[in-house]
Amino acid sequence: MDTKKPSAPSEPVLREHVYDGIQEYDQKLPRWWLFTLYMAIAWFVGHWLFYYQLGYGSSDTVAIDQAMAEMQTAREKQMESISDAQLWEMSRDPKIVEAGKATFMTPGMCVTCHAPDLSGTLAGAKLPGLPLSDQEWKHxxxxxxxxxxxxxxxxxxTKGMAAWEGVLGMQRVGExxxxVLSHHQEGEPITRAPDSPPAK
Ligand code: HEC
Known part of the structure; x- marks a missing residue:
């Protein structure tokens, strides 16, 4: 192997000044290095124009928001045509039930009128809501x-049971x-309350 130092013209030249005991070579930057630097600058300009000035590309946040909104709409659509069987299935899925429980138990929500145990009574006092854990249903x-x-x-x-879809959205209503269904069994007897509105 040839271990000779580079010959005279390209011999590294030391600069005169010394900072903190460090002396620099006076050397040209390698072409490949400069090339990547210029490419990065060009890339930046293109990117800046495309995303920030001309508004062609949407930023990641916007793209993610859009994708999330699409997923949400798709889910809501699915909910629109949901069946009894699918709701029973959801009621046996611990994750969905847990999410529904969190909504139910939020202070000011369902729990306020229907009680934490869904009995419609709290410490012997009757709450405004009907029991949801028994087999008798008004509606x-x-x-x-x-x-x-x-x-x-x-x-x-006048009864105080609001329409929750506008507040929660379909997905959370489903949850x-x-x-509620997780407190019941598929096929258990269902009775109508004496004050039920006539069934259609
Ligand atoms: C402000 C009190 C209040 C809140 C909050 C409330 N409800 Fe009700 N709920 C009622 C009342 C009152 C009724 C009975 C309505 C009637 O007599 O027509 C009722 C009825 C119901 C019924 C029908 C019961 C039956 O026997 O047919 C269900 C199911 C129900 N609520 C679930 C919920 C859920 C789930 C939430 C939370 C998203 C909720 N409620 C929040 C007061 C409330």
Whole structure:
């Protein structure tokens, strides 16, 4: 191997000044290094124009927000055509039930009127809401009937059971219904309350 030092013209030249005991070579930067530097600058200019000045590209945050919104709409669509069987299935999925429980138990939400144990009573006192843990239902006890009243509220607006769809969105309404259903068994007897509105 040839271990000779570079010959005279390209011999590194030491600069005169010394900072903190460090002396620099006076050397040209390698071409490949300069090339990547210039490419990075050009890339920056293009990127800056494309995303920030001309508005062609959307930033990651915007793209993610869009994708999330699309997913949400797709989910809501799915909810629109949900069946009894699917709601039962959701009620056996611990993750969905847990999410529904969190909504139900939020202070000021369902728990306020229907009680933490869904009995509609708290420490012997009757709360405004009906019990949701028994087999008697005023507005029908099939999963879709329960889904409907939570979405749309009581037909009798003076009763205080609001329409929750606008507040929670369909997805969370579905979850909270799954939580209510998790206190029940598919196929258990359902009775209508004496003051039930006539079934259609
Ligand atoms: C302000 C009190 C209040 C809140 C909060 C409330 N409800 Fe109700 N809920 C009621 C009342 C009152 C009724 C009975 C309505 C009627 O008599 O028509 C009812 C009825 C229901 C029924 C029908 C029961 C049946 O026997 O048919 C379901 C299901 C229900 N609520 C679920 C929920 C869920 C889930 C939430 C939370 C998202 C919720 N409620 C929040 C007061 C409330």
């Amino acid at each position: 029908g006890g099939t999963p879709l009937e329960i889904f409907k009243i939570v979405r749309r509220g009581s037909p009798d607006v 909270v219904v799954a939580f």
